[in-house]
Amino acid sequence: MVVLAAGIAVVWERSGDDTAAPVATTSSTTTTTVLPTTTTAPPTTTTAPLLAWPALPGDGVARAVTTPTGVVLAVVRANADGTFLTQAPCGGEVTVTGLALTGANVVLDPGHGGDEPGAVGPAGITEKAVNLAIALETERQLEALGATVVLTRTADYRITLASRAAIATNLQPQLFVSIHHNAAPDGPRDGPGAETYFQIASAESKRASGLIYEELVRAFSAYDIAWVADSDAGAKYRPRDGGGDYYGILYRTAGVPAVLSEAAFISNPPEEALLADPGFQAVEAEALTKAIVRYVTTQDPGRGFVEPYPRTEPAGPGGGSDGCTNPPLT
């Protein structure tokens, strides 16, 4: 937000010097319309050209739907009466009305939600709230560049890993990014301890994880704080016993290039303070946006790939349907 606002301010100054004064002197009747037009112009039309994102399916097939309450659901079947049979946030099927989505360029997945807060920092900042704030800001920045973006979770409610993944596999975006923040580091580190997990079987997922790692570390390195990390911080993978990916959000999205981003440690007080700051949230969102744009528009390989040490500690709890209550859908 800070960065884009600064960009707009620069453009306003330039257009004011170059064009506003002549317009005002040549026609007093247009002055009142010129000013509102200038101030309400979308930032993207002045700060950056729209990018040529891959076209979405033009077949009119409803693959996901946004309910009147703003909840996004994977469509199982479109009914003849205009309603949709969908996969409910807590699992199972539910019939809803709503706005059909045929596809997406990017699906963002804000981790946790509802009575699953994710990691909670020492000052009480919850991972679920930070994840959503950064996902919403990333969506805003990507849409300003012309992308079609869908969030798997749009407010503070429970949704299972399976229902999140169904949205992604239905919509078949160019990239799926699950936004999380970390806890339980190995110790201090002389710089950001970002971790980006890729799907072991997907070279494109690996490339995206390297780009996200590169942009996160580039952006976060401007902050001189007491960073913490695992000793194998970087772009990496976690295998499951018997093969494949350990993390459900990565194996359930197989077929869609997916990255699990653990950008910083919410358990570390100085990092928690940054993550609670809307200005820093915008910085992280901008790093994700840059990485996603590079993923789609270049063949850059990314960097920061590490060989992870073997892990036995389980992933955090949650993501299933036990005790799950659906949010209002009508």
Ligand SMILES: [Zn+2]
């Ligand atoms: Zn998490």
